[in-house]
Amino acid sequence: MIRLLRANMGRLKKETAFWAAIIFMVFYALCVCLMAKYSMDLNDNSLPLDGLFLYGYGLTGLIAVPGLVMAAVCSLFVGTEYSDGTIRNKLIVGHSRAGIYLSNFITCAAVGIALNLSYALVVCAVGIPLCGWFTASAGTILSLIADGVLMLISYAAIFTMAGMLMQNKTLASIFCILGVVVSMFLSFYLGTCIAQPEMIDTLQIIDGEQVMKSMPNPRYLSQTVRNIYQFIIDFLPSGQSVQISGQTAPHLGLMAMYSLVIIICSNIIGIFVFRKKDIQ
Template structure:
């Protein structure tokens, strides 16, 4: 398996998708710092470095950016092995399917972590002199980073599974992007539903005068449905990314467990199907 991993990393040095992903990460880090500095100057407010740091896992709670990057990178990098015949050659020379599958998963996961670390390093080196040190406690910051990294690994497990099963690079890229976008919009919608207040003010006209009345919010999510919504947000990597980047996560200690479940289940299911698949 070591030879397969070394071969993948050697290919990454020349791979255009890897270079574009790395360049995008660097530009995103620089733009985040510039935007934060400009906002601080215009609004005359102090922006903590913590918020810029956590944007590595998403764009301020609005876009699960790591998922989009991982969807494109994993699908195209692994998909190339099928389109170029590399996958078939690996099997011909005697590599076991489980080794090939797990090596590709490790390649995607380590690449995602590397891209993220590049962002974190740039924001720390450039941002700390401009915005000051971290305000979050060290333990909390490490827990947030652990959650974010595991979410990225969960993304890698999902997209590697899709690519290894479907084989067609174009279909994999489209399906991976659709998956991450759909899950992101779903989690964003559920988060907005949970933010709704239990009571709202209603304006009425009485005898020509405007009056207000506080009434129950019909759209308010309560009871078991509220727990279900929160579970979906906490479980999906996109929901984790949105919460981490928006600093709104409420179950930081549970999210790593959910990511671990996704990683184990998708890898086991993917290996099972790939082991029985006819490689063209």
């Protein structure tokens, strides 16, 4: 396993897609800081560092930025092992399939953490002089960071499984990116459904006068449906991403548990299928 990890890290250092992703995250962090500066100058107010820092896990609670970047890098990195015949060579020299799979998963997890660190370092270097220190408690910030890191590792588990079970790296990349996009928009849609108020104000004309009256919102969800929708958002890595970045996550502990479930199940299923896979 150690030899496999060393080989993967050596190849990662030479991976163009990885360094392009690092550069993108640095550029993304600088853009976030510049937008914050512009907003503060325009509105003559101050913004807390909390929001800028948490944008590393998504953009304003809307776009799962790290998931999209990791989908491209991880699927290409793993897929290249098939196209270059690296996996076949590793099997020939005696490495186990489980070891090969887990070494790729650990490498993909390291990619996600490296991308997050590059963003965090730039935001802290530029954002602290601009916005000051965090306003939330240390416990809250650490909980959000822990959930965010587990979310990135769960992405890595899913992308590793897709890349290891699909020999075509282009197909794997498309599958991973589309999966992030679909789950991201699904989470946003479900979130808007949950946010529907129980009562809505309507304008009615009574005796020739306009009167505002409250009436039940037909789109208001029952408690059972609300719980199901919230579970889906909390469970999906993209749902976790938009909630953490938007600072709207109501169940940090459950989200961490769901990420662990995804990590464990994805690796178990992936290793089981990969062991039976015919390597061409």
